[in-house]
Amino acid sequence: MPALLEKATPLVAPAPATRFFRFFHMTHRLGRGRVTVGQGVFGALLLACLTPWVSPPIALALGLGLAQTIGNPFAAQTKALTPRLLQFSVIGLGFGMNAHAAVQAGREGILLAVASIGGTLVLGFFVGRWLGLGRRVVHLISCGTAICGGSAIAAIGPVLGAKDDDMSVSLGTVFVLNALALFAFPPIGHALHLSQPQFGLWCAIAIHDTSSVVGAAAAYGNQALEVATTVKLARALWIIPVAIGTALVFKQKGAKITIPYFILGFIAAMLFNTYAPAYVPAARALGSVMVGLAKVGLTLTLFCIGAGLSARVVRAVGVRPYVLGVVLWVVVATASLYAILHLG
Template sequence: MKSTLPLSGRAASAAAAATHVSSNQKVWLSRLVFGLLLVFCLTPWASPPVALALGLVLAQTVGNPFPAFTKQYTAKLLQFSVIGLGFGMNAYSAVQAGRQGILFTVCSIFGTLLLGYVAGRWLKLGRHLTHLISCGTAICGGSAIAAVGPVLRAKDEEMSVALATVFVLNAIALFAFPAIGHAFSLTQQQFGLWCAIAIHDTSSVVGAAAAYGKDALEVATTVKLARALWIIPVALGTAILFKQQDVKVKIPWFILGFIGAMLLNTYLPATHYVGPWLVKSAHIGLTITLFFIGAGLSVRAIKSVGPKPFALGVLLWLVISSVSLYVILHA
């Protein structure tokens, strides 16, 4: 017995050491793969849909080795990228695109919020979670959820589920919408307007529109950012509806940066020398943003959604997508 214990102890120590080495190898492997894919996203061969797909593959295989880093910089990188895109747009064309989308914006936002309320009660979901998913679908995905969540004083679990629901559907939309647009022979203007209305996050809207064409990108970005401004009245309305007091509404200031860049590009000829470089950098930034988003969609994040919240998200998304497409085709 005396000789058996040391042997078993040494065996346990050896097994623990082997497990530790294996764990370290996995960490270094995930870091290496992450680095190589990130470098690839900087090349001309990468595109937003490809970057998102690579991020998803990374998350489902070796895992994201820097989850805190990607989560922290995703929103900031997207904001700077959107501002950079403004240096490639004309203010007159943007105003015209905004006029086309304003009626769509108002009707779709309030229609989605109302449908979400009814469907949420039918599915017996909590009011906070229902409202978060509805706002994310109606306005601008994760940005709207991040703005409305503190107003609701929503729990971390509710925020996580709402964000995961929106990000999963964003990933699907980024791949599906350009194919659907070509199948229905949508024009550049029609597709830009449709994806700005029907896709949740600004990142996926810009990615899908960029894959469809330059004019689609201009329309989609302008309409989507005008739509994002509705975060402010919806958040204030949320505070009143849910009887919340002493809350702060997060204003999407980067939209003002986009407008400023667009005005400089339109009225200041000197910016035309640096504008193309800034736009190119913005596209690279958007590509990296979508890689970060894909890398954050782990199996655990997807499983955390649950059937009912995901059913609500899918229902709202299908309704707003199909109705807006029908109106655009027959308007």
């Protein structure tokens, strides 16, 4: 009987000619198909993310470790899957939230949202000009910081007429800082003794992408998660007026504006969880199942995001976009934290 695993030739010629790299990119026979060791490692880590022992921050760390060592063997697939998985996860989280509490959280966060979005765009313009960066890159990084990270950049980019290089630099900058925020914010929140509502509001304003906002808030507590998700999604709706303003300022006629329709799914799920249990007793059990699946989906989303941040992506951004991103991030995080602690 032939062995199940049979050593063969590399699937692709690896760039770094090291024995370590070649080992993970050699193809092997598995049954009737062929896989690489790297693909097997990816699969094992993905399965680990389905278990309750891997939290969203750990999943991100596993993805980053994979990307920085052997690389992501399914880069194209994870890039296509990540946005849909995040949208499903956000909608699923709505089944665990109460509409009345969400309205209250949104009302409390709206003034901070308006002030921080406007202030970030203005500050980004002047800092970007000082750094000598192109207008499109500056606007994309500023929008990603101000609204909702990669989603805002993906929506504003076509309206702006951004080139592929502009998009890559902006997304790379925001994703790297976004990953750092997921690890940094919970310890800071605990050190400052922030309440769960305070931390949730701070996350929603100061962390770029919805995935890391939800991941950081979930690590802090259920109430923080509820506040953070609601405020962040309300903030994401600002993509529409900002996109319209972008088309006018940059004189892009006939530009197509992408509307984040999945937010409607989140609202529908939240209304279902608030009102359906009074009429359908099984609704609460269904909601619990959906929330559980959503949290698993979020963990997988962060693993895929981490797996996409290869060393090449990090280096390709350059220093100046990171400087812009860090300045905006620090100012937004510090100013919003001060407002939450002293003006709330």
